[in-house]
Amino acid sequence: MPGTPLDRDSIGHLIEGSPPLVEHFLSLEAQLQPNGFDMTVRDVARMATPGAVGAEDADRVLSETEPLEFGPDGWLQLEPGPFLVTFNEVVNLPLDVMALGRPRSSLLRSGAGVHTAIWDAGYHGRSQALLVVYHPQGYRMQQGARVMQLVFFRMETATSQGYQGHFQSENL
Numbered sequence: 001m002p003g004t005p006l007d008r009d010s011i012g013h014l015i016e017g018s019p020p021l022v023e024h025f026l027s028l029e030a031q032l033q034p035n036g037f038d039m040t041v042r043d044v045a046r047m048a049t050p051g052a053v054g055a056e057d058a059d060r061v062l063s064e065t066e067p068l069e070f071g072p073d074g075w076l077q078l079e080p081g082p083f084l085v086t087f088n089e090v091v092n093l094p095l096d097v098m099a100l101g102r103p104r105s106s107l108l109r110s111g112a113g114v115h116t117a118i119w120d121a122g123y124h125g126r127s128q129a130l131l132v133v134y135h136p137q138g139y140r141m142q143q144g145a146r147v148m149q150l151v152f153f154r155m156e157t158a159t160s161q162g163y164q165g166h167f168q169s170e171n172l
Contacts, residue, residue, distance in 0.1 A: 006097070006152040008034050014152075019092040021152070024126075026088060026144055038104065038146035043086040044068045044076055044131070057166070070143045078112075079138045083131040085114070085147065086171055093123045096158035101129060101148045111135025114148045121155060122162010126171035 006014070012032055014021035025031050031038040045065035052061040065084050070076045093099060101116035115130040129148060133139045141147070 003153065003156055005035050006154060008032055010154075011037055011152060014094075014097070019124075021093070021097070022089050022091055022150075024088055024090045031089075031146060033149060036102075036149040036151040037089075039087040039089050039101070039127070039129075039148045039150055041085055041141060041143055041145050041147055042088040042126075044070075044078070044141065045084045045086075047082050047084065060166075074143045076141050076143070077138060078131075078133045078141060080133045080136055083133070084128055085131045086128050087126060087148075088144070090126050090172065091119060091123060091150070093119060093121055093152075093162070094158070095121050095160075095162050096155050097121055097152050098155060099150050099152045101127075101150050103148055104146060107139075107147055110139060112139045116148070119150070120163035120165075121159045122164075123168065125167060125169050127167075128171065 011021065022037055026040050031040070045067045047063045048066045049064040051063040052059065054060060068076055091099070098121045099119035101114065103114035107113060111134045113132050113134065115132065119127070131147070
């Protein structure tokens with residue numbers, strides 16, 4: 001039914017398509033969930049400068065970032081604050097599917113959260129999200145950890161024009 005979230009079987013079918021709905025995942029068995037797909041951490045960066053948003057796209061300034069290095073054991077200790085997470089997975093949304101990202105509950109239960117924007121129909125790229133560590137003692141994160149679930153929705157009709165924004169084909 002249009003407008004409802006896609007289930008595991010529907011997502012799996014779209015992953016088998018061309019182009020695949022999601023590619024470059026670490027483990028299909030672990031990441032494919034009953035109602036979404038778990039996104040895994042590739043890179044984490046610290047916000048280094050303030051950003052800005054204006055009334056026009058030309059007035060938008062993204063925060064510059066400084067990449068953080070995972071330790072030899074693959075772990076990273078994060079202090080409280082905002083971070084930019086880049087995911088391993090590449091998402092290829094058809095013109096009749098959009099997505100929303102939600103944090104995994106284990107992050108929330110430990111004082112960390114993931115904040116995202118909407119994945120518009122027609123988007124293609126390796127997405128990023130805002131990770132905020134709220135816990136005053138910080139948070140440990142391993143490279144490849146599943147931190148967010150992407151929930152896909154089939155739209156009633158395909159859009160005539162897919163996503164055309166600045167982040168199309170990002171991080172590829």
